[in-house]
Amino acid sequence: MAVRSGLAFVLLINTGVVTCHLEGEAPKKIAIIGAGIGGSSTAYFLRQKFGHNVGIDVYEKGTIGGRLATVTVNGQEYEIGGSVIHPLNLHMQEFVKQLGLKHRKGVPEKVAIFNGEHFVFEETDWYLQDLFKLWWRYGFGLLRLQMWVEEILEKFLRIYKYQAHGYAYSTVEEMMQSLGGERFINLTRRSMTETLQELGISQRFIDEIVTAVTRVNYGQSASIPAFVGAVAIAGVQAGLWAVEGGNKLVCSQMLESAKVNVIHTTVTSISLQQSGNKPLYQVKYESENEGGYDFYDIVIIATPLHHETTNITFNDFTPPFTPFPGHYQRIIVSVVHGYLNSSYFGFPDPKLFPFATILTVESAKLFMLSTGSICPVNITTNYRRKQPQEAAVWKVFSLKPLAKEELKTLFRSYYSVQVTDWLGYPQYQSGKGIPPIILHENLYYLNGIEWIASAMEMSAIAAKNMALLTFNRWNQHLDMIDQKDLVHKIKTEL
Structure with a gap:
């Protein structure tokens, strides 16, 4: 004592x-x-x-x-670093409340997953229709994945109660052990792929859905450890928000x-x-x-x-x-103000292109991790997302700088390109x-x-x-x- x-x-x-x-x-x-x-x-x-x-x-x-940063395009600021916050991130919620900041207004968007030739999944305006499409292609993979992530989050959320009572940890391993025992320690040592396979989740679901998420969030495949993989999945759940003004x-x-x-x-x-x-x-x-x-x-x-x-x-x-x-993973963020080349994604008429965010699977045919139409950090009440045929601000993640030919492949034309070369996050390896x-x-x-x-x-x-x-x-x-x-x-x- x-x-x-x-x-x-x-x-x-x-x-x-x-x-x-x-x-x-x-x-x-x-x-x-x-x-x-x-x-x-x-x-x-x-x-x-x-x-x-x-x-x-x-x-x-x-x-x-630091890695929370913005760039300016036509007088508006856009996020290029950490962009979204989970509704269960209680410290970030408290910071915003105590500092008098505000949640940024969300703008609806549809997402698709591209394999270099065609979309393997396309989100619609109908939630039940999307669930049916996911079930038809992947079985019960989504349900099993959600249950697994929620179980991890439930245990990890204990940290807020422990910290509120003044308890601390001298190592990260002690923290993980206290929150989830040996199971949490093992999640930092075993790959996402291996863990999800044991849950009965299909390889197709892992290769397409899970990999698309780990690529956009960490620039890496589903071979990353299971715990960071769970955090990546949480990063695309409903209710995500950001801070007004950046x-x-x-x-x-x-x-x-x-x-x-x-x-x-x-x-x-x-x-x-x-x-x-x-x-x-x-x-x-x-x-x-x-x-x-x-x-x-x-x-x-x-x-x-x-x-x-x-x-x-x-x-x-x-x-x-x-x-x-x-080592840290090198990520290139290219913020492009221009007209997306929807023909590259199989939509010759840009007016018919419905997606604001395109995620990708692992493929030698692809030179990007993701492409998304992004909104400024200050959103007025009458703000609307640009129509697909209009010039918009796009954020492209890639592992190396985009060559001019690659930019011409992605965009019909563009006004400006701003490139940020990040060492964004660790290169995750099991063990x-x-x-x-x-x-x-x-x-x-x-x-x-x-x-x-x-x-x-x-x-x-x-x-x-x-x-x-x-x-x-x-x-x-x-x-x-x-x-x-x-x-x-x-x-x-x-």
């Missing part, structure tokens, strides 16, 4: 570092590296836990929002609400310093005109630490740090290790959770866990970390 007397000295031994500080003595300064949804929500939750006397610096070398507003508004100091510069190194027996971390940074450094009691890295994603060096740590193994959260006594890594599933809400969940973990470890509330059987424990507390 941890001693919680305000006068008691606490001795904490971890990874070879001995820390001695007064219980209840708050850290003076905290650094967060990265101002995407993970770093911004970490700052927001840290302010709630540690109060307003703690200095919080947020370092960001690019724009606030999802990136959540990040900037949280930083403003938390009253943090945003430093627009590049962090180059983190070094271990000593202040008596208490570790102190030196963060060095540089910009075009100047460089500098500062010292922090706690440092949280909220940006990927992998070979192609980081230039941060770590000094004076034993053992020395090296970038984590694994791949998950990076740690605790790198050193008070040095933490947020983005490990991406390696079980990358999504806005997953980052927000990791951020809340990070705030709780740092607070509980700083104040020696060890009984609030990695607790087992919380379902029954919380019931007893109530």
Whole structure:
């Protein structure tokens, strides 16, 4: 049992570092590296836990929002990063409510799945007709898939209750074990294809429906681990929404609400310093005109630490740090303002083309992952989606930049093309290790959770866990970390 007397000295031994500080003595300064949804929500939750006397610096070398970003076409902004939010994403729901933001008005659309020659599935205006078509082609695959995803979501939603009671986890594996036991751990190690086959779902359904979803959401096939596959499926369910004005507003508004100091510069190194027996971390940074450094009691890295994603060096740590193994998936986002070539999809008359979004299966004939007509981040009450024969703004996902011939294949003509080259999310492989959260006594890594599933809400969940973990470890509330059987424990507390 941890001693919680305000006068008691606490001795904490971890990874070879001995820390001695007064219980209840708050850290003076905290650094967060990265101002995407993970770093911004970490700052927001840290302010709630540690109060307003703690200095919080947020370092960001690019724009606030990170992989939540927009481009401008004809004076209107369009999402090019994280675009949709699930209705059960409770942290994102709460952010929007507390920050005074609004849900963006939805615009109806029809979806089709293309195999390079013809559509293998076409959505209609009639829900029951679509269900019949799915049953006729795939049997009961859709029903089995929905039941499986809902069962996973039901267990995963326990995280909100655990976090509301102040419980935290020191590793992503501990979190998954607490929520769903060994079954959840196995879902991060076994492929989506293998898991769905065991549920009796046909290979045709996996190759066409499931693969189309994993390609548009993660740029990868159904061989990804089952847990991230379930998150991908949840990402196309009913009720999805977005933030009016752009999802990136959540990040900037949280930083403003938390009253943090945003430093627009590049962090180059983190070094271990000593202040008596208490570790102190030196963060060095540089910009075009100047460089500098500062010292922090706690440092949280909220940006990927992998070979192609980081230039941060770590000094004076034993053992020395090296970038984590694994790679991020390169995704090219081409935002095209132009006229879709509906003939490519088998519709010579563009007026008869009914689809706003085209997903794809895996095929050597295809050069794109998906193509969709997109709406601006600000939608007025009288807004209508462009007719198929009109010039519209299309977002094309592909694994490599589109050649001119490919653009001519997709579009009859176009006014502009804006290309964003993302390292969007991890390359998911079954059995791949998950990076740690605790790198050193008070040095933490947020983005490990991406390696079980990358999504806005997953980052927000990791951020809340990070705030709780740092607070509980700083104040020696060890009984609030990695607790087992919380379902029954919380019931007893109530």
